[in-house]
Amino acid sequence: MPVKIAKAEKYDVKLLTPLIRDAIEALGLNLRGKTAILKPNIVIPAKPKSAIITHPAVVDAMINVLKEIGFEDIVIGEGAGLGADESSVFETSGYKKLDKKGVRLVNLNKAERVEIKWKYDTLKIPKIIADADLYVNLPKMKTHGQTTVTLSMKNQKGLLSNADKMKFHKWGLQEPLVELAKVVKPDLIVVDAVEAMEGEGPLRGKSKNVGALVVGTNLVEVDMACCEIMGINHNEVEHIKIGTRENICPEKPDLPGDIGDVKTSFKRANENYGHILNVYSWRNPYACSMCIDSFSLAVKSAVRNPKYWLTFIPKFAYLALFKRIDIIQGFHAKIPDEHGRIICLGDCTKKIAEESGFVYVKGCPPKSEDILEALKKAK
Template structure:
């Protein structure tokens, strides 16, 4: 089945809805009206659409309108945010609450949804029942990712997992379980938001990157391969996409309608994240494939939350001052090692780093699974005061 690339550069709901409607016609997609439709955007944390870290509500709204116009009666917008995310604020911060009021759609926290067991390579896996009952539309954001190079529809499926399974995926190396998940849970449709994506230190700390596209397809691998090409990234660089291609889980050279990415004149090239670490000022956050996303981003989320809380402004100032003269190295996840380059302050985040922290003189350990922002800021405050 071809993949449709819609070139459009604004979050104008009516126009997006019209374009999407035409794309569904072109691809011959007709969602059943007698079962619910599940829209699964990427809303990994409670943040505003402007951050470009989440699927824009205008794309979700355009999809709702296109599906309602096709006779779908029940639409559920569901997401299971990352460990430690502020679940209570998730949909409101993302601008999705308005969609509930305006269209009567259900907003569902998948972390609390009823689950059913499916058999997969590693035994059994508990996935939300609604995924098996509904017409399932996977709606990723075009983003680079410090861990997996890109995060697109196949990676977006991680939001379907329980918190325990999210951790298990990281312990299993992430890429292979993502491919195995695709074998047992396949989207009926992918609508990827690339009007404005994110490049560099994604999935949360990158920069906005305008690509002016929506990508629509009925096969997750083909849609992801197309998105990679639009981002100027070789899909074979992405381990789980390469594994899926090698295992014949989809066509590796999808027929693309709307634009030929290699010949496209918009020349969009997403900057890749640094493979070894994410850097903010003089703070180096070292990558570890076994670390869960919310441990990886715990430090930057803590710093961002400090801006909103006056009691931590002193710590922020100390951090800025300290980072001008000395580096801070942050490690997280099981099997974490102290990098050779580390000097200055070593911050070990999460229960997984307890042992390595106890073997390092002067290391600061913040427990938790994942550690919470308050504990990280408190640990930073006392460390920066002492030094």
């Protein structure tokens, strides 16, 4: 099945609706049924223009097309990342207003689940996905510090229960994404690449204008096409490389037409660490994204909260400018060769913290207040 690239200049529902309709027609898809589930990427509550999340205008347009076809019961489902404020996911991200269109917004972290068999024994997926006539995967095109890119394969991680999300990281993340792609297959994929994210994705990168929607049905093939647009060799993306080896996609993405005017070059995330001045947060494939990003989210929350302006902020500014702090997290966390004072984030690092006498912040993932307290105490 080919992949269609539709040029989309802006987030205008009137513009996006015919683009999606035409792409489905060009792909020759016969989408029929009554119930549909749409799975955007809303890993944390974030404003639509932040480039962190699938823009609600894309989902709005998708709903229009499904209603035209005759779908009656349409659900938008997302299970935000570990530690995200689930209560404000749909409100902050501009999705709440879509319930006026008669669709239901469902927190997949609380959804009823059914067990399916997969390589690692059994997996619990939302019943709503298993039961729906149509499952549409609507990822955001972003770079990612652990997996190089986050596209349709990675977006499926939001279907998992929190317990399975954590297990994914224990198993190494990339291979489980491929195994998930073998057992949960969307009927349609629409990637939001109107405003994508480059650099320190998935949460701290910069907006990158691509001006396109990427539409297809095969997870690996669509992600390969996206890599081509991003100027990233798909063989450098471990889960896509494994996917091609496992024969769950064609050898090359079938890209109709010339993609010359949407092809670009994305800055990648630093795959070793992220840093703010002299505070380094080390990447680890066995750490959950919410642990990796909990540090920068904690600093952001302190900047917004007057309670910390006279306490944490001066202290942090001093440490970041004149000292060095290294933050490690996740299973199998390693002590970097060169480091300053080490802070161990999250329950996974308790052992290494105890053995080496490092500062330890409990939690799974740790709470912002606890991280800020640990930084305040760091000498």
